[in-house]
Amino acid sequence: MSESTATQVRGASPAPRSTVAPRRSRTRLIVVGVLLLLLLVAPLYVNEFWLRTGFAVFGAIVGAIGLNLLVGTTGQLSLAHAFFLAVGAISYVYVSGESGGIGIVKLGGLGLPPLIGMIVGVLLAGLAGLLFSPIAARLRGIYLGVASLGLVFIGQHVLNSWDTVTGGFNGRAAPEFSLFGFHFANQDPLLFIAGVPFREAERLWYLGLVIAGASYWFARNLLRSRPGRALQTLRDSEVAASVMGVNVQRYKGRVFLVSSMYAGLSGVLYALSIGSIAPESFGLEVSIQYLAMIVLGGLGSVGGAALGAVFISAMPLVFQKYADVLPFVGTAGEGGLAAGEAARFLYGLAIVLVILFEPAGLAGLAGRFRRRGRDAGRDPGGGPIAAPAAAATGSSTTDVPSDRPAQGSST
Amino acid sequence: MTQFLSLLLNGVSLGAIYALIALGFVIIFKASEVVSFTQGSLLLLGAYTIARLSHPLGFWLAALAGIVVTALAALLVERLIINRLRGAPVISLAIVTIGVDIILLTELIRRIGSDILNVPHPWGGRSFRIGDVGISQNRLIAILVAGVLIAIFFAAFKYSSWGVAMRASAEDGETAALMGIRLGRVSALAWVVAGALAAVAALFLVGAPTPGVSPSVYSVSLRAFPAAILGGLDSTGGALVGGLLIGITESLAAGYQDQLLFLGRGFGDVVPYVVMIIVLLVRPSGLFGTKELTRV
Structure with missing residues (x-):
């Protein structure tokens, strides 16, 4: 009799837990699945403007996730992200571009396949990060922020001066992407899916989606691994981290490497999305x-970084498109704000307000909303919250007899 | 040789201006542990106010108004934002000043547009010559004024009760507060002084040989950052040395541009950053900054 109840209880006790925990993860799975599905079918329904914006956003997501690893997770303020973006973009354009000339400027180029260009771009950006990391590892907090500021200006100077590679002040065109003979361009081969012509914008959309998804996944996993936790400890206290056996210098160097590789990839995507590169696109701004x-x-949230990237990078483009509909935004010089100015005002304001009132950002807001939603779901019925608790206490009391030997042996 | 001397003299004058701005960074950092990225746009605000008001008010009143407006703007930033974030991580504080900087800068650039606003300095664009070595009168006066201001500042920092309060709160904020020093007031005053210094720097920065107020003044003011970092962010003397060092190297690099052509045109504009990175490689806390020690 007692045995049967015990088994019954034991059989029942995991049940409520398993319904609560997976229900949460199931809703999450559904949300993610629906989102993914929407993103996958979007090119069938959405026009070219949104697809192009989307590709730019995917590029920005990659860059933002990379910067977040450095600033948010590890607590190293860096203003040099534009520099690493530039390294990635330039390397791609140089390695995959054809040599030739625009006007008096002679352009060099290796003419290798774009995939190799992309990989080289990522690696060279990582190398640049690694070269900077001796400085980064020695400097603390704010000194690093200002030192990295210098990198942006030096980068700008190099971009303007080294014109055989970068095209100088006017920049140069970026070669189209192709993968094993499949071109991410308007023709060649012509492609129709469900009656929708798949042109450059549609093809690039999927490229961006895959790359952004992979970057997101990698960063999530990185943060949950030992290095990820080491980096977070580094942010909270360098002394504590080194006491725990984290090699502070080496980890700072490595996170710079990873972050700048992300930036390099983002730079390549940027070059693809604009179709050309110019020094002014990699400034301090x-x-x-x-x-x-x-x-x-x-800060510190991978999903938050992606969300922030969506807002900040899409805003100027959307403002530009809907300049005549939106209030305050208009053509410059006629009292209205130019699209770029309106966007700058908004994100400047966003920075100030977020730090003042919600330091955890959109991710924090979402978390608070989710928690409130869960509480609200539990409160009126009283059941869902009471039942697991009762089950838990019940199971623990009935479990005690079977656990006693273990307890007895320990005391 | 004359070229060298004249470049050196011009470098010193530029360095004096940088030192004023860098001093602002350092004061703010000492008083409120904030690296203020707002300094550049505050400087532009000062320059813009002076240029806009100098027609109706005349130069002297406009200069005074510019200094007051900039100091008030700095005070506003401190009261409304920085003061509320006491105890927040250094990085958040730096980022919030970047946010303020974007807003202010965007508005100023929008107002200035593509014009170059002229500031009618009474001393005009004439230049002053000692033998063959020439310097614009504007820059010469800048050296004098900056020298006097910096001397006053150091005296005040050392002897006035404000200076003592500030040094005490920089040394150990908690103990200082227990001794009856009002940290909020110290910090507010530091921002006001930094704002005023930035406006004075702006006054000379937009005179000859620079044509006038344009958005590019902002990027000049950013170069005071290396100056502050170079000397050590928490060292007032370091700001002075850093400013002069940056000013002189920049002037020399620009002057000998033709010999340095392999480094690209306009290398003078980036040389402050190169110098900064080299110095930081050797001394991570700047030349005179206190080394951060950690005890466990």
Whole structure:
């Protein structure tokens, strides 16, 4: 009799737990699944403007996740992100571009397949990060922020001066992407899916989706691994981290490496999305935009960084498109704000307000909303919250007899 | 040789201006542990106010108004934002000043547009010559004024009760507060002084040989960052040395541009950052900054 109840209880006790925990993860799974599905079918329904914006956003997501690993997770303020973006973009354009000339400028180029260009871009950006990391590892907090500021200006100078590679002041065109003979361009081969012509915008959309998804996944896993936890400890206290056996210098160097590789990839995507590169696209403002993304999204949260990237990078483009509909936004000089200015005002304001009132950013807001939703779901019935608790206490009391030998042996 | 001397003199004058701005960074950092990225746009605000008001008010009143407006703007930033974030991580504080900077800068650039606003300095664009070595009068006066201001500042920092209060709160904020020093007031005053210094720097920065107020003044003011970092963020003397060092190297690099052509055109504009990175490689806390020690 007692045995049967015990088994019954034991059989029942995991049940409520398993319904509560998986229900949460199931809703999450559903949300993620629906989102993914929407993103996958979007090119069938959405026009070219949104697809192009989407590709730019995917690029920004990659960059923001990378910066977030450095600033949000590890607590190293860096304003040099634009520089690493530039390294990635330039390497791609140089390695995959054809040599030739625009006007008096002679352009060099290796003409290798774009995939190799992309990989080289990522690796060279990582190398640049690694070269900077001796400085980064020695400097603390705010000194690093200002030192990295220098990198942006030096990068700008190099971009303007080294014109055989970068095209100088006017920049140069970025070669189209192709993968094993499949071109991410308007023709060649012509492709129709469900009656919708798949042109450059549609093809690039999927490329961006895959890359952004992989970047997100990698960062999530990184944060849950030992290095990820080491980096978070590093942010909270370097002394504590080194006492726990974390090699502070080496980890700082490595996180710079990873972050700048992310930036390099993002730079390649940027070059693809604009179709050309110019020095002015990699100025200090870009670094600040990325900083705004991760602050808005919530420092340290990978999902937050992605969300922040969506807002900040899409905003100017959308403002530009709907300039005549939106209030305050208009053509410059006629009292209205230019699209870029309106966007700058908004993200400047967003940075200030987020840090003042919600330091955890959008991710923090979402978390609070989710918690409130869960509480609200439990309260009126009283059942869902009471039942697991009762079951838990019940199971523990009935479990005691069977656990006693173990307890007895320990005392 | 004359070229070298004249570049050196111009470098010193530029360095004096940088030192004023860098001093602002350092004061703010000492008083409220904030690295203020707002300094650049505050400087532009000062320059813009002076240029806009100098027509109706005349130069002297406009200069005074510019200094007051900039100091008030700095005070506003401190009261409304920084003061509420006491105890927040250094990085958040730095980022919030970047946010303020974006807002202010965007508005100023929008107002200035593509014009170059002229500031009618009474001393005009004439230049002053000692033998063959020439310098614009504007820059010469800048050296004098900056020298006097910096001397006053150091005296006040050392002897006035404000200076003592500030040094005490920088040394150990908690103990200082227990001794009856009002940290909020110290910090507010530091921002006001930094704002005023930035406006004075702006006054000379937009005179000859610079054509006038344009958005590019902002990027010049950013170069005071390396100056502050170079000397050590918490060292007032370091700001002075850093400013002069940056000013002189920049002036020399720009002057000998033709010999440095392999480094690209306009290398003078980036040389402050190169110098900064080299110095930081050797001394991570700047030349005179206190080394951070950690005890466990």
